[in-house]
Amino acid sequence: MAGEAPELSAQERAGRPFPVSWDQFHRDCRALTWRLNEVGPFHAVIAITRGGLVPAAIVARELGVRVIDTVCIASYDHDKQGELQVLKGISEQAMKLGGGTGKGLLIVDDLVDTGKTGKLVREMLPDAHFATVYAKPKGRPLVDTFITEVSQDTWIFFPWDTALSYHPPLRDGAA
Numbered sequence: 550m551a552g553e554a555p556e557l558s559a560q561e562r563a564g565r566p567f568p569v570s571w572d573q574f575h576r577d578c579r580a581l582t583w584r585l586n587e588v589g590p591f592h593a594v595i596a597i598t599r600g601g602l603v604p605a606a607i608v609a610r611e612l613g614v615r616v617i618d619t620v621c622i623a624s625y626d627h628d629k630q631g632e633l634q635v636l637k638g639i640s641e642q643a644m645k646l647g648g649g650t651g652k653g654l655l656i657v658d659d660l661v662d663t664g665k666t667g668k669l670v671r672e673m674l675p676d677a678h679f680a681t682v683y684a685k686p687k688g689r690p691l692v693d694t695f696i697t698e699v700s701q702d703t704w705i706f707f708p709w710d711t712a713l714s715y716h717p718p719l720r721d722g723a724a
């Protein structure tokens with residue numbers, strides 16, 4: 550409608566870009582594992598796909614956990630959050646390992662933002678331990694262990710979503 554402000558995407562609302570390299574991400578995952586090592590042992594890792602697959606692989610490798618399951622949830626179409634869709638639930642086998650409530654299971658995701666995704670998975674596994682690499686303030690209360698907090702108006706750019714490209718010099722107006 551005329552005069553109405555266009556709807557802003559989450560990324561547009563989040564003014565600050567926070568680009569993360571593969572190196573940095575690997576280091577942050579290792580730091581996360583140091584903390585999780587004090588909390589475990591865990592029977593299995595549950596990765597929230599797709600973003601949780603990368604930290605889950607690194608964390609499981611460091612903790613020596615070989616049982617990895619997925620819960621497949623889609624909510625963001627690039628940077629616009631829509632309805633949460635559970636595309637695949639937690640397997641019966643992983644549920645059994647967690648005694649039906651998630652005890653001794655480790656849920657891993659790349660980040661919590663609004664916390665909607667994390668809340669849904671916590672409801673499936675109320676006794677599991679929930680770990681993310683990054684956390685924004687709204688989602689932070691849902692997470693048991695994380696490494697770096699960024700402000701709510703930050704957009705994290707993960708290495709699997711980005712590519713190296715030309716950046717203009719500062720004197721030409723680059724931020």
Ligand SMILES: O=P(O)(O)OC[C@H]1O[C@H](OP(=O)(O)OP(=O)(O)O)[C@H](O)[C@@H]1O
Binds near residue numbers: 599601623627
């Ligand atoms: O705390 P929230 O506001 O719910 O946002 C966090 C979720 O959003 C991203 O997933 P996304 O839905 O983009 O799917 P993807 O992991 O497949 O990229 C991210 O990987 C988290 O799972």
Ligand SMILES: O=c1[nH]c(=O)c2nc[nH]c2[nH]1
Binds near residue numbers: 559704705710
């Ligand atoms: O790549 C991403 N960066 C973010 O900051 C974010 N928040 C929700 N979903 C996200 N995806």
Ligand SMILES: [Mg+2]
Binds near residue numbers: 600601666
């Ligand atoms: Mg995700």
